[in-house]
Amino acid sequence: MAAIIKKLSGANLDIDLASQGDVAWQQDQCPWNAAEGLNSHRCALKNVSICPYFCGVEYLDQLLCCYPHDNPLRAQTAA
């Protein structure tokens, strides 16, 4: 499998859990938005930012989120 799938850097993504039921599929709520009673936090905003709690995406559409803990992946990549 490793020879088939490549990890490519530099993706520019728009990802969020902020549809508030306005989509045809089941969507979990962002725990940060839930804790603050907001709908403003986005996982990744194209050309702008990536949430500090964003830990990636797993096939097919599962978001990996570490809120409210420090992001262990950021600690690995900071050096």
Ligand code: SF4
């Ligand atoms: S990464 Fe987690 S805390 Fe950040 S916006 Fe996405 S769901 Fe919310």
